[in-house]
Amino acid sequence: MAEYAIELRNVSKHFGPVVAVDHVTLSIRDGEFFSLLGPSGCGKTTTLRLIAGFELPTGGEIYIGGQLQGETPPYRRPVNTVFQNYALFPHMTVYENVAFGLEMRRVPKDEIQRRVREALEMVRLPGMENRRPNQLSGGQQQRVALARALVNRPKVLLLDEPLGALDLKLRKAMQLELKALQERVGITFVYVTHDQEEALTMSDRIAVMNEGRVLQVGTPEEIYERPTCRFVADFIGETNFLSGRVKERRPKEVVVLVDGSVEVLVAADREVGVGDEVTIAIRPERISLHAKPPDPRALPGRVEERIYVGTDIRYLVRLTEQTVLSVRQQNPGTDAMIRFSPGDTVYLHWRLPSARLLTE
Amino acid sequence: MAERPRARRETVRLLFLIAPSLFWLLVFFLFPLLLVFAISFGQRGTYGGVRWDLTLENYVRFFDPLYLRIFGRTFSIALTTTFLCLLIGYPLAYFIATRPARWRNGLVLLLMIPFWTNFLIRTYAWLLILRDQGVINTFWTGPLHEFLVQIATALPLPLWEILLRATSQPLHLFGTDGAIIVGLVYGWLPDMVLPCYAAIERLDFSLVEAAQDLYANRFRSFTRVILPLTMPGIIAGSILVFIPSLGAYVTPDLLGGAKSIMLGNVIYSQFMSARDYPFGSAISFVLMAVMLVGTLVYFRMGAE
Amino acid sequence: MTGSRGVGSGTRRRGRWLARLLALHGVLGYLFLYAPIVVLVIYSFNASRYASGAWRGFTLDWYARLFTNEAIGAALRNTLIVAGVSTLVSTVFGTMVALAMERYDFRGKLAFDALLYLPIIIPDIAMAVMLLLFFVLARVQLGLTTIIISHVAFNISFVAVVVRARLAYFDITLEEAAQDLYANEWQTFRRVTLPLIMPGILGGALLAFTLSIDDFVITFFTAGPGSTTLPLRIYSMVKLGVTPEVNALSSMMLLASIGLVLLSLLLQKGGGGGIEIA
Numbered sequence: 001m002a003e004y005a006i007e008l009r010n011v012s013k014h015f016g017p018v019v020a021v022d023h024v025t026l027s028i029r030d031g032e033f034f035s036l037l038g039p040s041g042c043g044k045t046t047t048l049r050l051i052a053g054f055e056l057p058t059g060g061e062i063y064i065g066g067q068l069q070g071e072t073p074p075y076r077r078p079v080n081t082v083f084q085n086y087a088l089f090p091h092m093t094v095y096e097n098v099a100f101g102l103e104m105r106r107v108p109k110d111e112i113q114r115r116v117r118e119a120l121e122m123v124r125l126p127g128m129e130n131r132r133p134n135q136l137s138g139g140q141q142q143r144v145a146l147a148r149a150l151v152n153r154p155k156v157l158l159l160d161e162p163l164g165a166l167d168l169k170l171r172k173a174m175q176l177e178l179k180a181l182q183e184r185v186g187i188t189f190v191y192v193t194h195d196q197e198e199a200l201t202m203s204d205r206i207a208v209m210n211e212g213r214v215l216q217v218g219t220p221e222e223i224y225e226r227p228t229c230r231f232v233a234d235f236i237g238e239t240n241f242l243s244g245r246v247k248e249r250r251p252k253e254v255v256v257l258v259d260g261s262v263e264v265l266v267a268a269d270r271e272v273g274v275g276d277e278v279t280i281a282i283r284p285e286r287i288s289l290h291a292k293p294p295d296p297r298a299l300p301g302r303v304e305e306r307i308y309v310g311t312d313i314r315y316l317v318r319l320t321e322q323t324v325l326s327v328r329q330q331n332p333g334t335d336a337m338i339r340f341s342p343g344d345t346v347y348l349h350w351r352l353p354s355a356r357l358l359t360e
Numbered sequence: 361m362a363e364r365p366r367a368r369r370e371t372v373r374l375l376f377l378i379a380p381s382l383f384w385l386l387v388f389f390l391f392p393l394l395l396v397f398a399i400s401f402g403q404r405g406t407y408g409g410v411r412w413d414l415t416l417e418n419y420v421r422f423f424d425p426l427y428l429r430i431f432g433r434t435f436s437i438a439l440t441t442t443f444l445c446l447l448i449g450y451p452l453a454y455f456i457a458t459r460p461a462r463w464r465n466g467l468v469l470l471l472m473i474p475f476w477t478n479f480l481i482r483t484y485a486w487l488l489i490l491r492d493q494g495v496i497n498t499f500w501t502g503p504l505h506e507f508l509v510q511i512a513t514a515l516p517l518p519l520w521e522i523l524l525r526a527t528s529q530p531l532h533l534f535g536t537d538g539a540i541i542v543g544l545v546y547g548w549l550p551d552m553v554l555p556c557y558a559a560i561e562r563l564d565f566s567l568v569e570a571a572q573d574l575y576a577n578r579f580r581s582f583t584r585v586i587l588p589l590t591m592p593g594i595i596a597g598s599i600l601v602f603i604p605s606l607g608a609y610v611t612p613d614l615l616g617g618a619k620s621i622m623l624g625n626v627i628y629s630q631f632m633s634a635r636d637y638p639f640g641s642a643i644s645f646v647l648m649a650v651m652l653v654g655t656l657v658y659f660r661m662g663a664e
Numbered sequence: 665m666t667g668s669r670g671v672g673s674g675t676r677r678r679g680r681w682l683a684r685l686l687a688l689h690g691v692l693g694y695l696f697l698y699a700p701i702v703v704l705v706i707y708s709f710n711a712s713r714y715a716s717g718a719w720r721g722f723t724l725d726w727y728a729r730l731f732t733n734e735a736i737g738a739a740l741r742n743t744l745i746v747a748g749v750s751t752l753v754s755t756v757f758g759t760m761v762a763l764a765m766e767r768y769d770f771r772g773k774l775a776f777d778a779l780l781y782l783p784i785i786i787p788d789i790a791m792a793v794m795l796l797l798f799f800v801l802a803r804v805q806l807g808l809t810t811i812i813i814s815h816v817a818f819n820i821s822f823v824a825v826v827v828r829a830r831l832a833y834f835d836i837t838l839e840e841a842a843q844d845l846y847a848n849e850w851q852t853f854r855r856v857t858l859p860l861i862m863p864g865i866l867g868g869a870l871l872a873f874t875l876s877i878d879d880f881v882i883t884f885f886t887a888g889p890g891s892t893t894l895p896l897r898i899y900s901m902v903k904l905g906v907t908p909e910v911n912a913l914s915s916m917m918l919l920a921s922i923g924l925v926l927l928s929l930l931l932q933k934g935g936g937g938g939i940e941i942a
Contacts, residue, residue, distance in 0.1 A: 054840050056366065071366050074843040087841035091859045100855075101845030152845065370768070373849075377764035378776070380757045381820050385779050388817040392794035393782075399797060410801075448693060455690035469929065474697045477921040478878045480895050481914040484902055485700035488707060488911075493714060495703055546700065549693075578679065607787025609881055614902065624789045631793060631885070641797065644790045655785050 004063070005030045005156050005188040006051060011060030012212075013046050020046040022212035023060070028156075028190060033182050035191045035199040038209035039235070044192045045084075047209070048158050051190065053077045065155050075104070079156040080149035084164055086141045088133035094120070094144050095129035101152040119151035122181070139170050146181075156188045163198065175201050196236045200224065208232045230358050233281040240287075240325045242280040246272050254357060256280060259320040265297055266357045279358040284328040286354035289315065289340060290347040298347040301325070303340045313339070317346060393648075400642035410637050418642035427626065427643075434623040437537055438605035441544040442552075445601045446594065448545070449552035453593075456553070457560040468557065475550035483614050486543050490533040490615065497530035535617030543611040548604060552597035559593025560586075599658045603651050623647060701918060708911035726912035736913065739897040745808060746883070746893060747876040750815035755869040757816070758823025759861075765824070766831040783818040784825065791818065792885035799886060806888030814886045815876045822875060823868035830864025870928035874921060 006028040013021040021043045028034045036044035049055045051062060053074035062069045064077060080101070088097050098119055102112045120126050123143035133141055142162060149157055162178075163171045179202045182189045193199050199206050200220040207217045208231075216223060216232045227233035230241065244258035254268045256278055266280055290298065301317040304324060308314075308331075315327045325348065340346055400418055403411040421427065456467045474482065489495045505527040512520035533539055563586065571581035609624030616622070623643060630640030708727070712720035730736055765777065783791065795814045804810060838860070842852040880895040887896060894917060901910040 052840075052844060054843075073366070073848070074840065075846045075848050079844075081841070081844045083837050083841060085835070085837060087835065087837040089838060089841070089856060089860075100842070100847070104846040104851060148845070374764055374768045374770060377760045377768075381761035381780070381824070382776070384757065384817060384820060385783070388795065388798070388813055389783055389791075390779060392798035395798055395801065396790075396794045448696075451686060451689045452693040455686050455693070458686070470694060471697065473922055473925055474701060476874060476925045477701070477918050478880075478895060478898075478914075480878075480880045480898055481704070481917055482700065484898070484910070484914060485704040487902065489700060489703060546696070549697065578682070603785065604787060607789050609789045624787075627789055627793060631796060637797060640793060644793045648786060648790050651785065651787060 003030070003066075004028060005032070005065060006190065007061075007063040008047070008051075009061045009063075011047070011050060011057045011062060013043075013050060013055060014058045019212050021050065021057075024209075024212075024214050026207060026214060026217070028188060031186050031188055033179065033189045033191065033202055033204045035193060035203040035206045036209055037193055037196060037199040037206050037235075040194055042209040043212040044194075044209050045160055048081075048160055048190060048192050051156070052079055052081050052158050078154055079158055080152050080154040081158045081160065082142075082145045082149050082162045084160045084162065086133075086145040086162075088141055088144055088148070090133055092132075093129065094125070094131050094133070094136070097133070097144060098148045098151050101148065105152070115151050116147075119147040122150065122185075123147045138166055139174070142166065142174065146178075150181075150185065150187070154187065156190060157182075159189060159191045161193055162191075163193075171198075178202060200236070208235060210235070227281065227356060227358070230279055230281070233356065233358065238284050238326065239281045240284060242282070242319070242323055242325075244278060244280070246274050246276045246278055249274060253352070254278075256357075259322045261320050262299060264299070264355070265352065266355045267352050268357070270357060272357065281356045281358055282325075282350060282354060284314070284326040285312075285330075286350050287325065287327045288349050289317070289327055289329060289338075290349060291338065291340075291344075293347045294349055298349040301346055301348050303342050303344045303346055305342055306340065315340065315346075317348060319348070396641045396644055399638050400645050402638045402641075404636045404638055418639045419646075421639060422642060422646060430621060430626055431623060431646075433537070433620075434606060437540055437544070437622060438602050438608075441541050441548065441605045442598050442602045444541065444545045445549050445552040446598060449549055449597065450556050450594065452549075453553045453556035453560055456557050457563075464561070468554070471550050471553055479547060480610055480614075482547060483543050483611050486539070486546060487534070487614055490539050490542070492530040492532070492534060494534070496533065500527055501530055534615065535619055537616075537620050539615040540608075540612050540620055540622070543615045544605050544608060547611065548601040551600040551604075555593040555596035555600065556590065557593070559590040563589055595658060599654055603654060606650065607647055704911060705915045705918070707908065708915040710908060710911075712908065714908070726908045727916075729909055730912050730916070733909070735892075736894075736897060739892050739894045742808060742891055743877055743893040743895075746811050746815060747873050750812050750819055750876050751869050751873045753812075754816045754819035754823050754872050755865060758820045758868060758872075759827050759865050761820065762824045762827035762831060766828055766834075780821055780824055783821040788879070788881040792882040795882065796885040806886060806891070808891045810886045810888065811883050811891060811893070814882050815879065818882070819872040819875060822871050823865075826868035826871055827861060827864045830861045830867075834860060867928055870924055874924050874928075877917075878921070 004027045006026070008024050008026040011021060011024045012019065024043075024047060026047075036047055038044050046055060050057050051064070053069065053072060056071060064079060069077065089100070092100070095116055098116045099112050102115060107115070116129075117126070120128065123146050125140060125143050125147065128136070128140065128144075133144065136144065142165075145162065159178075163174050166174060175198055178189075191199070191202065200223075203220055205217060205219055206223050208215045208223060210231050216228050218226075223232060224236055227236065227239075233239045234241075242256075242258045242264060244256040244260075244264070246254055247257040247263065248255040249268065249272070252268055254266050254272060256264050256266060258264050258280070264280060272278060288294075293300075299319060301319045303315055304318050305316040306313060307316075311331055312328045313331055315329065317325050317327055319325055327348065399410055401414050401416065403413050403415055403417065405411045422431070456464055456471075459467060487494070491497070505524070508520060508523050508527055512524060567585055567589070568581050571585045572578075576584060607624055608622055609628060612620060612622040612625055613628075616625075627640050627643050627647070630636045630643065634640075709722050709724070710719055711723040711725070761780065765773070765780070791814075795810070795817070799806060799810050834857070838856055839852050842856045843849075847855060878895065880899060883893055884896060884899070887893070892900075894913070898910055898913060898917075901907065901913075
């Protein structure tokens with residue numbers, strides 16, 4: 001029956017007049033690494049707290065392992081949480097922290113000992129049992145928090161921006177480690193983050209949230225390659241937006257008149273009618289620049305600025321009066337690469353599927 | 361398992377947590393407070409009890425020149441005490457705040473130790489110092505007088521006469537308003553220093569440097585930057601000193617002798633010797649009203 | 665050029681003088697605070713039969729007499745009973761109410777908050793009068809019980825203030841973490857909340873104990889025959905003509921108070937919540 005580890009059905013949470021979570025429906029599969037991604041205040045942390053039981057939903061239903069949760073208090077839910085600030089008990093040693101959950105569940109003493117040791121080994125912190133949290137580095141505290149949750153072998157592990165307080169390098173290392181750990185223990189992870197790169201790196205599936213709503217659920221590739229709305233396209237990575245009106249529908253393509261002057265061809269992967277207002281999204285790295293038109297579809301533009309950013313060269317190219325596109329050319333580091341200068345006329349070109357038609 | 365709604369359990373828990381204190385404060389604080397208020401409109405019974413004929417007489421009686429004078433004296437003693445505390449306390453707070461950080465906690469601790477010791481004993485210590493046979497006068501009529509006698513015999517001058525006559529009898533320090541003020545300043549000085557210190561310590565001294573960079577001299581940078589920014593501390597300290605000074609009982613009782621009395625002593629005598637509960641209640645209530653207004657003004661200012 | 669340099673060094677010199685003046689003021693300020701206490705302690709060792717006056721040699725007589733004085737023994741016992749019981753009751757109640765005020769929102773909270781602060785603000789003479797009237801009109805026999813009731817009435821507020829200061833620093837996610845790790849509400853309180861706010865509770869208890877031992881005015885009004893406490897004893901000794909014994913007694917109490925302060929500060933070192941001076 002429990003095909004899904006967690007199911008939210010139409011869940012809402014109001015704080016007074018503020019709607020933090022707005023009719024969210026989600027199904028998280030068993031053993032999945034699932035991320036809730038969105039800007040701060042989008043409702044992702046509240047969603048997590050609703051699953052953990054720290055907050056009760058104003059409306060809707062939450063199922064964990066097929067069981068309706070209702071008003072079940074946090075201590076009777078088969079989930080454990082890794083908190084953003086770790087929430088390690090400052091008056092207990094590392095051992096006492098990790099053993100706390102087992103002790104509360106009256107696990108026999110010798111089993112507690114064994115499992116705590118195993119958990120600390122798993123997060124690569126053996127020999128730290130008698131330290132206090134304030135004697136540990138941020139990364140070590142993070143591992144203790146992880147061990148403290150995992151030692152209970154929960155059905156689902158909830159993680160609330162657990163890497164947020166770490167510096168960039170450590171964070172990158174921990175991302176890979178967490179992902180490997182999740183694959184090893186096979187526990188469902190629900191991971192809250194505002195860092196799109198983190199979500200793309202680690203997740204099996206991602207739910208992008210904004211203003212309390214889930215906008216799109218999909219694999220990292222789906223989310224990046226086929227965003228369904230402007231917010232998702234904009235929030236994940238860098239995107240150029242061209243707005244225009246549908247001029248003509250062909251069997252496989254749509255012709256859009258951008259800013260009333262430039263015709264752009266897009267794959268027809270959704271239903272639009274002639275005259276509809278639409279937006280075209282195109283990633284900067286999918287556009288190539290040419291001195292001469294490589295294809296009749298290529299669009300002419302004028303280079304406004306060239307910015308050197310190390311791995312790439314970034315150009316700002318004016319397409320129309322209203323629209324400037326950002327274009328990234330990889331920097332291969334040889335003189336072979338053609339460089340354009342401000343004022344040059346260039347031709348912009350991309351493969352047809354790279355441009356996405358958005359209706360909103 | 362069917363569970364009771366969490367909200368109701370929370371309500372039960374809240375009630376459990378506040379019930380004992382609420383009960384205690386209602387029965388043994390708020391009710392007596394209202395009782396005092398009610399009795400202040402009653403009349404004195406024949407044998408010291410209370411007759412419940414409503415009257416404003418007790419408040420009218422407060423305007424009797426005798427009590428007005430005591431009220432005025434109480435007010436001026438409290439005001440002088442507050443002013444002196446500020447005069448001594450603010451520079452002291454400034455002194456502590458400008459010491460190296462590792463000294464400061466120790467200095468604050470040194471300030472608190474006398475403050476935490478028994479008020480009665482601290483007042484009594486001043487009695488030892490100020491009274492006619494006290495420390496000051498033992499020195500005044502003893503070694504100092506003898507020293508002057510020796511000088512006078514060795515070198516007779518008319519000037520010595522005056523000094524000899526002055527030191528031949530003790531100074532009357534005890535039993536004066538001055539003695540009360542000294543006792544009160546001593547008692548409540550830390551109450552002034554601590555909030556001032558907190559305000560000065562929090563002050564960003566780069567603001568003073570900025571003022572001096574903008575051509576303000578030392579005096580100007582003090583009056584235009586430091587003083588306004590530490591004003592909350594000054595106000596808090598002043599209220600913390602003024603309120604207990606106004607309600608002082610022990611200090612005037614021990615250091616003021618029979619002549620110098622304050623409102624607190626009047627309240628005491630109405631209850632303990634005159635047995636005029638209604639009038640005593642009325643005075644207490646006036647005292648409380650003045651203090652409540654003061655505190656409210658303080659919170660209003662703090663809110664801004 | 666020379667002129668401006670002259671002005672510069674002039675203000676600098678004045679600045680140095682100001683700094684010296686400030687330091688002198690600081691030293692004098694502390695002298696003012698400690699001189700009377702030192703005088704009192706010195707006189708407790710003076711062989712003179714008068715409580716103040718000329719030095720007549722060192723003696724421990726006054727301390728010896730103190731320990732054989734039965735009235736003082738009884739007063740000490742009363743003081744400890746009053747302070748002990750009122751501290752216990754007010755610490756439990758005050759901690760409970762502090763938890764309620766920090767964790768819950770309810771109707772009338774503002775009014776209750778005001779009621780909770782009032783005993784701290786109100787002058788002790790006014791509170792003493794209120795309680796006396798109440799006990800007299802309720803025909804309650806004045807004695808140790810009425811003193812304890814009165815001390816609890818003001819100590820609840822002080823304990824609540826200190827514990828609330830500690831709770832304000834409390835990270836609520838620690839409680840959530842405990843509940844996430846299967847601790848129910850009571851286990852969460854016992855194992856996480858209570859140990860973490862313990863320094864605040866002990867600080868509040870010590871404050872209550874000190875205030876209770878120190879209180880004279882409210883005790884004076886609510887005491888009956890046979891319930892004399894140490895401050896009352898000292899007061900009557902002072903009033904009835906000063907004997908040097910009172911110097912010794914005062915010095916002992918001074919020592920006890922200082923010990924309590926240092927103890928409470930040691931406890932406060934255990935974490936954030938400082939003691940609010942009121």
